[in-house]
């Protein structure tokens with residue numbers, strides 16, 4: 335991790351994501367899928383997305399565990415962001431692109447179907463979490479949050495270096 339203050343790092347990542355997002359929109363409009371020529375760009379895109387997943391997910395975790403007061407509006411907004419990010423995070427893994435900075439294992443591209451399946455499971459669980467967050471039912475939120483957390487681990491374990 336860098337020594338930059340957290341919010342500056344998130345700012346920088348957000349700018350990158352917005353740029354990448356605009357590129358995706360432009361490419362979608364022309365009927366193409368995103369391919370990133372530079373390995374660094376693919377790694378930065380997926381690390382930026384995962385970093386944001388971690389940011390929102392840990393704030394939700396603090397609320398679920400009572401370390402932070404539960405705020406239904408913030409919690410729901412974070413769930414919305416998780417839905418967006420989880421539906422999009424596969425883009426940084428399209429092709430086998432690795433750099434020294436990357437913690438992704440090459441097994442991802444050897445077992446791409448399984449990897450994609452795990453990404454889909456993450457997205458589906460984020461959608462469920464979004465639904466229960468809207469209903470503000472704490473028991474359902476707790477169990478759904480835990481299941482979402484399990485989808486992180488089930489992918490990190492086989493596919494991410496520590």
Ligand code: HEC
Pocket residue numbers: 377380381382384385387388389391435436437438439449450452453454456482483485486487489490493494
């Ligand atoms: C389908 C696979 C998959 C799922 C699901 C997944 N991750 Fe990841 N995550 C990865 C991989 C692979 C990396 C390493 C990327 C790299 O370094 O190139 C990563 C990296 C990260 C990082 C480090 C980002 C950085 O700054 O470099 C964080 C934080 C993270 N994930 C959090 C989460 C959380 C929280 C969840 C669940 C809510 C989650 N991830 C779900 C595959 C996944």
